[in-house]
Amino acid sequence: MTLLLAAFDPPYWVSTLIKVLVISIVVPTTALILGMVFLFKVMSWMQSRLGPQEAGPRGTLQLLADGVKFLQKEDIAPFGADRFIFRTAPLVVLMSTLLLYVALPASAHLVVSDLDVGVFYVLAVSSLSVLGVLMAGWASANKYSLMGGLRAAGQLIAYELPMVLAVLGVVIQAGTLSLNGIVFAQANGSIFGWDAIGNPYILTQFVGFFIFLAAVQAELTQPPFDMPVAESEIVSGYQVEYTGFRFLIFFLAEFATAFVFAGIASVLFLGGWAVPWLDTASDWYYVLGPVVLFAKVMIVSFIIFWVRFTYPRFREDQLQSFAWKILIPLALANIVVTSVLKVVL
Numbered sequence: 001m002t003l004l005l006a007a008f009d010p011p012y013w014v015s016t017l018i019k020v021l022v023i024s025i026v027v028p029t030t031a032l033i034l035g036m037v038f039l040f041k042v043m044s045w046m047q048s049r050l051g052p053q054e055a056g057p058r059g060t061l062q063l064l065a066d067g068v069k070f071l072q073k074e075d076i077a078p079f080g081a082d083r084f085i086f087r088t089a090p091l092v093v094l095m096s097t098l099l100l101y102v103a104l105p106a107s108a109h110l111v112v113s114d115l116d117v118g119v120f121y122v123l124a125v126s127s128l129s130v131l132g133v134l135m136a137g138w139a140s141a142n143k144y145s146l147m148g149g150l151r152a153a154g155q156l157i158a159y160e161l162p163m164v165l166a167v168l169g170v171v172i173q174a175g176t177l178s179l180n181g182i183v184f185a186q187a188n189g190s191i192f193g194w195d196a197i198g199n200p201y202i203l204t205q206f207v208g209f210f211i212f213l214a215a216v217q218a219e220l221t222q223p224p225f226d227m228p229v230a231e232s233e234i235v236s237g238y239q240v241e242y243t244g245f246r247f248l249i250f251f252l253a254e255f256a257t258a259f260v261f262a263g264i265a266s267v268l269f270l271g272g273w274a275v276p277w278l279d280t281a282s283d284w285y286y287v288l289g290p291v292v293l294f295a296k297v298m299i300v301s302f303i304i305f306w307v308r309f310t311y312p313r314f315r316e317d318q319l320q321s322f323a324w325k326i327l328i329p330l331a332l333a334n335i336v337v338t339s340v341l342k343v344v345l
Contacts, residue, residue, distance in 0.1 A: 019112045023101050027094075030259035031252045035063045037298070038305040039255075046309055073244035078141050081241070085139035090242070090249035092132030097253045099125045100260045105180045107273050107289030108280060118179035119171055122264055123164055126219065129257070130156040133228070136250075137238035148237020151316065152228035155218055158323040159225075163215035165331030166208040169338040170201050170268045179267050187274035198276035202269040207334045209269045211327050213300075216261045217307055218323070220254060224311040227319055258304060259297060266296035 040062060044051030052062035077083050103118040105111035115121050130153050137149015171177060174185040182201075189199030202209050218225040229237040239250055266272055273289035274280055314322065 019102075023098055023112065026101060027098060027256045028252060031255035032063050034255045034259050034301055034305075035251075036060060038301060042302070042305060043309050046306075067248060070248040071245050075244045075246060076241075078241045080141040082139040082141075085135050086241075087246065089132045089136035089139060090246045090253070092135060093129050094132075094249050094253045094256075096125055096128035096132065097257045097260065099128070100257070100264075103179055104260055104263045105183065105267065105273060106293050107285040108180060108183075110273075110286065110289060111180065114180055115178065116181075117177045119167055119177045119182070119268075122179070123160075123167065126163075126261075127156070127160055129219075129253075133238050136242070140238070140241040142241050144235055145238050145240050148228045148240070152221060152238060155221070155225065155228060155319060158320055159215045159218035159327075162211050162323060162327035162331050163219070165328065165335060166211035166215065167268060168331075169205050169208040169334045172335070172338050172342055173201060173204065179264075179272070183267055183272035183274050184280055186271040187276060187280050196276065198271060198274070200269065200271045205269060205334070205338070207330060209265070211331050211334070212265055212268070213303060213307075214322075214327060216258075216265065217304060218319075219261070220258055220304075222254075222258075222304070222308045224307070224314045225319060226313055227316055258301060262297045262300035262304060263293060265300050266293060270296045270300070272296070 040051045055061040055065040077086050100122060102112045103115050103121050105114065105118075133152040133156070134149050137146045137152070140146070170182060174182045176182060176185065186200050187198045189195070191197075191199050191203065221228045229239060239247060242250065273285060273293040275288065275292055278284065278288070
């Protein structure tokens with residue numbers, strides 16, 4: 001298989017087109033999977049409800065039906081809005097999501113671009129969504145929308161720092177910024193000389209894993225970190241004036257981002273696409289890698305949505321205090337301990 005792929009050497013524009021088409025298919029597919037499995041079925045199960053039942057077998061086509069409904073709605077821009085920025089904002093948010101998928105590896109070779117600085121790239125690109133949120137809040141010519149946009153900007157900036165610090169512990173332990181390199185380090189590592197399961201960093205970086213998931217929850221503006229779209233206060237915040245397919249783009253970007261962040265967490269802390277007892281150079285990973293990564297993504301996604309369906313919304317002061325007074329000191333302590341153990345051991 002490796003030899004066949006090596007022999008397949010298309011022109012640059014052909015390979016780029018293939019990669020763009022693959023990501024264009026993967027992003028809405030992953031959003032549909034998470035939306036259907038967790039938003040409709042798991043949440044219904046946790047709340048003792050049936051969930052959607054009419055569209056398709058047991059309601060499995062409900063999201064597609066909702067998507068068609070949104071596409072049929074009128075595209076309205078508020079009076080006094082900056083129409084260009086208002087219409088561009090959802091695309092900026094979606095673009096930041098698309099770019100995250102570029103560096104997510106499904107195996108050693110199944111990756112759009114295997115960057116040596118993949119961790120740096122992912123953290124940098126993930127911060128672009130705040131620009132789209134601010135654009136949406138300001139351009140809507142609505143005070144509630146502007147408040148939601150400013151809240152979102154403050155929240156995303158506050159929680160990007162603990163996310164970066166949480167990942168630093170993994171980078172120090174692995175000794176590389178490459179996402180595939182981190183997978184190899186976990187698959188080929190050992191715990192006190194025992195290498196039956198490799199060295200998944202969730203065992204040594206469990207504090208970083210907790211901090212990373214909390215920061216992801218805040219980046220997604222999901223409960224309990226949903227102050228930017230608080231219905232009881234600012235009636236959906238920066239999304240309040242959006243209708244039709246533009247609102248659908250925000251929805252699509254949110255769930256696709258949840259999937260890719262779960263994938264990044266799986267790569268950083270759960271060994272990514274690798275299986276400890278199988279050689280990382282095996283051709284089996286062309287099929288097995290995506291399956292293994294998908295299974296781990298669904299486990300991490302369950303944790304993310306479990307928190308979403310369980311905890312009430314933080315007040316704004318609680319939200320900021322949790323980042324600056326709890327997560328950041330914890331992350332700094334984790335970095336110090338990891339650095340000391342790296343040198344000593």
